[in-house]
Amino acid sequence: MAEALNFTYQALPMRVVFGAGSVASLPDEVSRLGLRRVLVLSTPEQEDTASRVAAALGDHVAGVHAKARMHVPVEVAAEARQVATDLGADGCVAVGGGSTIGLGKAIALEYGLPIVAVPTTYAGSEMTPVWGLTEGGQKRTGRDSRVLPHAVVYDPELTVSLPTGLSATSGINAIAHAVEALYAPDASPIISLMAEEGARALASALPSVVAAPEDIEARGEALYGSWLCGSCLGATTMSLHHKLCHALGGSFDLPHAETHTVVLPYALAYNAPAALPAVAALNRALGSGDPARALFELTGRLGAPRSLRALGFPADGIERVVEQVTATPYANPRAVTPDGVRELLRSALDGTPPVG
Ligand code: NAD
DSSP: OOSOOOOOOOOOOOEEEESTTGGGGHHHHHHHTTOSSEEEEOOGGGHHHHHHHHHHHGGGEEEEEOOOOTTOBHHHHHHHHHHHHHTTOSEEEEEESHHHHHHHHHHHHHHOOOEEEEEOSSOOGGGOOEEEEEETTEEEEEEOGGGSOSEEEEOGGGGTTSOHHHHHHHHHHHHHHHHHHHTOTTOOHHHHHHHHHHHHHHHHHHHHHHHOTTOHHHHHHHHHHHHHHHHHHHHSOOOHHHHHHHHHHHHHOOOHHHHHHHHHHHHHHHHGGGOHHHHHHHHHHHTOSOHHHHHHHHHHHTTOOOOTGGGTOOGGGHHHHHHHHHSSOOOOSSOOOHHHHHHHHHHHHHTOOOOO
């Protein structure tokens, strides 16, 4: 290590139960927290899974509320809080991806109800104290320890139904957390270890997941990687890549995981010259000599989108994003200039191979 060690690390209080079939431990997890009437949350698409989880929880369940939506619109949050109050819920079990866990967080933010998260994507929200709420097309986010789930049950069997396209993009979304944690202003040795191992596990597992979605071993390795990458997201401050995705998603309504997938190789290529230790860690993780190129190629092998144009982003939208991500300063390894961001977005628009 070239530089003298100098860091602060704050561990987050969190209980994790991991393994195929571990959803069976949910009644015990809920009891450990002293919860008697939990509200089970999901999206409408995952209502069947939520109902099965509710059935397994038996007497501990106050009801199922299957109305989670992407980016937690304030009216969706208000309705869920009202349902929780009407049913006298004392906690939530959130079964799903970032949208469902985000709804649990919106309830916890207001009422402090503990969350038990059962993640079924690789987005990583379950490991963070970060909440988000959307009103009038604007997404507000914040950090609050009340929204950090008390327990997380990772069961790879629940991820088998995640479509291969979303498995691939959600997995790259998770790798993006690891990439930015490695050069974060609040990086620390333990988080860097988790980031490198998380990126390695996902890059190794995702091709097998896409080739054989029911392969529980590959699903388990991908979910393990997503746990590590989510922990990195919860512990560090994200930079240019996440700012770009936030601007693209917020202003152009681009899909979350797909946007991360397209942008990551370009954001990494931009930052790479100023983040050499991160590049070295990612080269070990990806078995490559150029991690931005390796991620671009991995995305291609997974059959995931590689250009913003393919996601419906218009060329004349570039200036709006440039303005948003350069408006206020934030920590990033390389200076964020309008020219630099413009060039990055032009390459991402067309999906030309990233050049560091
Ligand atoms: P998502 O939760 O929106 O899920 C996408 C779709 O996939 C939904 O229809 C869902 O029902 C379905 N789905 C999820 N798991 C499935 C499974 N196993 N089988 C079948 N269908 C399944 O997607 P996401 O990418 O997990 O979450 C994105 C949202 O989470 C965004 O709003 C993002 O901002 C937020 N997020 C927040 C944090 C945080 O720390 N606060 C972290 C990551 C993501």
